[in-house]
Amino acid sequence: xxxxxxxxxxxxxxxxxxxxxxxxxxxxxxxxxxxxxxxxxxxxxxxxxxxxxxxxxxxxxxxxxxxxxxxxxxxxxxxxxxxxxxxxxxxxxxxxxxxxxxxxxxxxxxxxxxxxxxxxxxxxxxxxxxxxxxxxxxxxxxxxxxxxxxxxxxxxxxxxxxxxxxxxxxxxxxxxxxxxxxxxxxxxxxxxxxxxxxxxxxxxxxxxxxxxxxxxxxxxxxxxxxxxxxxxxxxxxxxxxxxxxxxxxxxxxxxxxxxxxxxxxxxxxxxxxxxxxxxxxxxxxxxxxxxxxxxxxxxxxxxxxxxxxxxxxxxxxxxxxxxxxxxxxxxxxxxxxxxxxxxxxxxxxxxxxxxxxxxxxxxxxxxxxxxxxxxxxxxxxxxxxxxxxxxxxxxxxxxxxxxxxxxxxxxxxxxxxxxxxxxxxxxxxxxxxxxxxxxxxxxxxxxxxxxxxxxxxxxxxxxxxxxxxxxxxxxxxxxxxxxxxxxxxxxxxxxxxxxxxxxxxxxxxxxxxxxxxxxxxxxxxxxxxxxxxxxxxxxxxxxxxxxxxxxxxxxxx
Numbered sequence: 001x002x003x004x005x006x007x008x009x010x011x012x013x014x015x016x017x018x019x020x021x022x023x024x025x026x027x028x029x030x031x032x033x034x035x036x037x038x039x040x041x042x043x044x045x046x047x048x049x050x051x052x053x054x055x056x057x058x059x060x061x062x063x064x065x066x067x068x069x070x071x072x073x074x075x076x077x078x079x080x081x082x083x084x085x086x087x088x089x090x091x092x093x094x095x096x097x098x099x100x101x102x103x104x105x106x107x108x109x110x111x112x113x114x115x116x117x118x119x120x121x122x123x124x125x126x127x128x129x130x131x132x133x134x135x136x137x138x139x140x141x142x143x144x145x146x147x148x149x150x151x152x153x154x155x156x157x158x159x160x161x162x163x164x165x166x167x168x169x170x171x172x173x174x175x176x177x178x179x180x181x182x183x184x185x186x187x188x189x190x191x192x193x194x195x196x197x198x199x200x201x202x203x204x205x206x207x208x209x210x211x212x213x214x215x216x217x218x219x220x221x222x223x224x225x226x227x228x229x230x231x232x233x234x235x236x237x238x239x240x241x242x243x244x245x246x247x248x249x250x251x252x253x254x255x256x257x258x259x260x261x262x263x264x265x266x267x268x269x270x271x272x273x274x275x276x277x278x279x280x281x282x283x284x285x286x287x288x289x290x291x292x293x294x295x296x297x298x299x300x301x302x303x304x305x306x307x308x309x310x311x312x313x314x315x316x317x318x319x320x321x322x323x324x325x326x327x328x329x330x331x332x333x334x335x336x337x338x339x340x341x342x343x344x345x346x347x348x349x350x351x352x353x354x355x356x357x358x359x360x361x362x363x364x365x366x367x368x369x370x371x372x373x374x375x376x377x378x379x380x381x382x383x384x385x386x387x388x389x390x391x392x393x394x395x396x397x398x399x400x401x402x403x404x405x406x407x408x409x410x411x412x413x414x415x416x417x418x419x420x421x422x423x424x425x426x427x428x429x430x431x432x433x434x435x436x437x438x439x440x441x442x443x444x445x446x447x448x449x450x451x452x453x454x455x456x457x458x459x460x461x462x463x464x465x466x467x468x469x470x471x472x473x474x475x476x477x478x479x480x481x482x483x484x485x486x487x488x489x490x491x492x493x494x495x496x497x498x499x500x501x502x503x504x505x506x507x508x509x510x511x512x513x514x515x516x517x518x519x520x521x522x523x524x525x526x527x528x529x530x531x532x533x534x535x536x537x538x539x540x541x542x543x544x545x546x547x548x549x550x551x552x553x554x555x556x557x
Contacts, residue, residue: 013114013336013338014114020107021101021112024104024105024107027106035096042096045063049088050082060078061088064091064095066087069446073087073129075137077137078137080136083128083134087128097120098120101119102116124372127372130372130380132150132380135376135380138381150382152382153379153380153381153382154379156378156382157378157379176388178222178224178396181389182229182393183223183228183551185233186201186202186550187199187550188539189549190276191276192553195251196249197555198249200245201246201247202539203244204236205536207534208243209242209243209526209527210533211284212246212537213244213246213286213288214246214247214248214273214274215246215248216270217248217294218294219250220292222398223247223250223555224555225480226247228393232389232482237519241523242533243523243526248269248273248294250269250554252398252399252554252557254351255352260404261403262408263426266425271301274312280540281537285313285314286312287314287526288313288315289317290317291321292321293408294321295322296323296418300423302316304430306436307430307434313437315437315529316440316464318439320450321450321455323418324416324418324419324454325413327453328413328454329449335414340409347406352399352400352402352405390480411423419432419457432461433462435464436463438465440467440525440526441455441458441468442470442471442479443456443469443471444473444479445470445471445473446474446478447475449475456468467492467525469491469521470491470511471489472488473487481517481518483517483519490514490518491512491514492511492521493507493511
């Protein structure tokens with residue numbers, strides 16, 4: 001009952017963090033004096049600046065500039081007075097609170113991060129960009145349109161309210177339909193069990209490489225993030241480059257699946273897919289690819305296979321996937337013993353983690369972009385973002401079964417068992433250092449889910465050649481980066497298994513930035529690891545029953 005009110009955030013965890021900060025601050029009079037001086041200095045700066053509003057020689061952002069990733073005040077209207085003063089006063093206050101909540105001796109770093117993050121979320125509510133009277137963009141449009149934007153904003157708010165009260169298809173769902181406009185790569189379902197459908201895609205070239213690609217997407221998202229519209233479908237790009245592609249499509253679990261374990265995703269997912277691929281294309285090895293949580297699962301599977309002498313993986317590719325969770329970014333603020341226990345209690349009733357809790361947590365990580373910018377655009381400016389395939393996919397949310405999610409949070413996030421050699425598969429521990437298979441690893445520069453420096457740790461965890469790519473963009477846009485699309489760039493460097501380790505900052509400074517998509521780099525690397533082209537394999541096996549065509553049934557669940 002409490003979880004419904006708090007949105008899944010543990011009040012105990014939040015209270016303990018604030019108590020830790022408040023007690024240590026109370027015992028630090030010199031730090032209190034410094035914080036008071038900072039407040040007085042900031043107030044005096046704002047007062048002095050207000051006396052010179054009409055001075056054209058003063059820089060618009062003389063007191064403080066927005067951070068590079070803060071786009072709330074990027075429009076030229078914010079350089080005019082008094083709105084520039086409003087923005088600077090807000091940024092100074094935000095900076096003061098950050099200094100007041102950090103750097104207190106004795107405070108647990110995790111608690112400090114929770115206090116700093118939660119206060120930032122609260123302060124963001126009161127940004128001048130969120131109110132019509134203090135937002136010059138809104139005022140300008142209101143005068144130009146005679147208030148029409150506010151009418152449209154009211155209509156947008158009512159439409160969103162009805163969407164909350166009566167959940168259903170979003171407006172973009174009519175334009176982006178799975179199987180018709182997205183997830184349209186032709187193929188056939190060649191395996192269906194209680195957890196997955198395995199899709200084999202039809203070849204688009206006369207000859208293909210002998211080694212197929214198996215893609216293991218995350219089950220916190222629908223698989224067709226990698227098969228969106230034809231122009232940005234990774235599946236279509238791979239088949240056009242002469243590769244046979246298999247994709248796992250996870251079934252969306254319900255209450256009856258509450259006891260699905262994390263290892264079930266390995267055995268019923270990756271291992272079952274490998275068995276089917278072996279039946280279709282006998283005596284060949286596989287280019288295994290994992291995205292996000294699917295990449296973590298693939299790493300566990302690869303370590304277990306290496307331990308047991310199973311060499312069916314020719315190469316391993318990871319997209320924005322973590323194997324060490326000690327520096328997993330701000331997402332870890334939602335994961336401690338109190339928070340996990342609270343989530344377990346909440347999941348126990350339904351048997352799964354609902355889509356709203358997970359989506360809400362991800363939105364908080366980028367609240368300026370995903371929440372408050374939308375409030376300003378939709379409700380104050382009266383505009384709507386043009387629907388896109390990525391937005392439609394993002395709204396097509398999934399659930400997580402109770403047991404699997406609990407094991408994931410405890411074994412990987414809380415205890416970091418995989419990175420520290422305690423994770424067990426079939427009763428025996430696995431170690432990433434057993435992996436000797438060549439690896440291609442992609443991190444994305446602005447990833448709030450799997451920070452790139454966290455994914456970079458694979459360099460010292462495995463005993464293999466690692467080609468690491470740092471792509472521009474975020475967790476999704478950095479991966480869905482087709483050639484020819486503007487705005488993409490990347491850095492790439494290969495480390496041999498016996499080469500000395502290079503830290504992430506050093507790696508970033510010595511690796512040249514290349515404009516364009518990283519997809520051609522990956523397919524060229526796969527080509528170097530593959531045999532010569534030959535006849536395409538058949539779709540499915542002669543004895544397999546007809547399970548239907550791509551995108552299958554589970555993607556609609």
